[in-house]
Amino acid sequence: MKAAKAPKFFLSRRWKPNKWPFYVLIGIELPLTVALLALFGIASPDTYRTRLWQDGADNGFNSSPTTGLYAAANYRPYTTPRVWSQFITDYNVAIVVLSLFIMLVKSIMYMLHVFPPILSVVIHIGLTIIYAVSVDYQASNDTTDPDHPQHGAPWYITKKCSVAHDKNNVHYCTQAKAAFACTCAMLGIFVTYLGFALYSCVPTRQQREEYAEKQRLKAERWAKFETYQDEETGETNTSRFPVPETPGIQTLNPMTPRTMAFNTLGGTKDLPLRTHFSSPNPTSTSPPLAIRSPDIPRSPMSPGFIGRIGADKSNGKAPEIEHFSPQNGATPQLYFPPPPKTSKK
Incomplete structure (x- = not known):
């Protein structure tokens, strides 16, 4: 017998080389997710974004938050830079909550062996894209002010926090720098997930x-x-x-229990009572139900019933009841009891 020829390509449903790389990645992703959830929660809705924007303007690193007001007063179009927009703050909070939910679900599915590599590829492609957008927005430039253009990432990422104009913004600078670093680390984790899943898909x-x-x-x-x-x-x-x-x-x-039961009882056709009730001329050979109970007395008004009360009162016997059949030629007679006697005072 010839050996079976292997197919050209199909997607594998097993993780390789073993299950421990996935658990290691989960162990790294969990603390990063918790850290990002805390950092982005503190930054929302506008805890230090405008402060760092104004601090960079005071140092001459980027535009000022009042640039939009001057543009509106002079009827000039103005778009808030992506790095200082409210959208990126809300976006970061949303994606970290989503990634936390996906992390819990995929870890449970992996332990239950219902998380194939191809599903991991689809999920981590999406997570990689949304975190890449977050990194791009956080590191985008600010060229709205021609006198103070910012090419590249903002000052709190490229410079030390000690250069802050207001020393109260140093810890805010540290938080923004840590949030950006954790976002980049999460992006690297998801890329690793994606590569691991793609490698496992190849049989x-x-x-x-x-x-x-x-x-x-x-x-x-x-x-x-x-x-x-x-x-x-x-x-x-x-x-x-x-x-x-x-x-x-x-x-x-094949013999079923129902067929065996009817064959044992002598019925080879369908239910006997079905033809009995459906046809005026039944073909069933079963005996008619004409069983009578001769010992049970009928009502005095029914035919064939004659009651006779014995006249012997000395022995104290109860009145005897006789049954006559209409076949012996006797004419049935009805018995009416006498009316009750009135008591004398």
């Missing part, structure tokens, strides 16, 4: 052979259902629908 030689063997067995199993050979002509035909093979003697019909 090994052993996985290709196992996959090819499964496909061969599946094809052989379905081939038995799709083709059959005619016993009379000897021709091989292809069936439209798969016919399962029943083990044992093929000429016997």
Whole structure:
């Protein structure tokens, strides 16, 4: 028997080389996510963004926050630089909350073995893109003021925090620098996740052979259902629908408990009462239900009933009741009890 030929390419569902690299990445991502959640939460909505903007303007590093007011007063178009906009502050808070949720879900799914590498590729491509946008906004330039253009990242990233014009802004500068560093670290973690997932999607030689063997067995199993050979002509035909093979003697019909019960009771057709009620001329051979209880007395008004009260009162016997059948020729008579006697005072 020839060995199964391995397929050209398919996506692997196993992580490789083992499960520990994923746990190591989770252990690095968790503290970074908590740190970013705290830093971006402190910075929202505008704790130190405008302060650092004005401090850079005082040092001549970038434009002033009042540049937009002068532009509006002179009817000139003005757009707030991306690095100093409210959008980047809200955006950072949103992406860190989203990444925290995804981290919790993917870690649980990975431990339950329902997180294949291809799903990790899709998720971490998205996380890589949104964190790359955050890094780009935080390190964008500010050229709105021609006298003080800022080409490249803002001053709190490129310079030491000790150069701050207002010494009260030093710790704010440190927080902004730490937030940018943690964002870059998170971007590197997600890129590592992406590379690890892409590497795991490529199957090994052993996985290709196992996959090819499964496909061969599946094809052989379905081939038995799709083709059959005619016993009379000897021709091989292809069936439209798969016919399962029943083990044992093929000429016997399968017996169900219901069929066995009706065969035991003598009924070989369908329910006996169905034809009895549906047809005026029943074909059922079951005996009619004509059982009577001769010992139970009927009502005095019913035909065939004659009551006779014995006249022997000396022995204290109760009145005897006799039953007569209309077949003996006797005429039934009705008995009416006498009216009750009135008591004398």
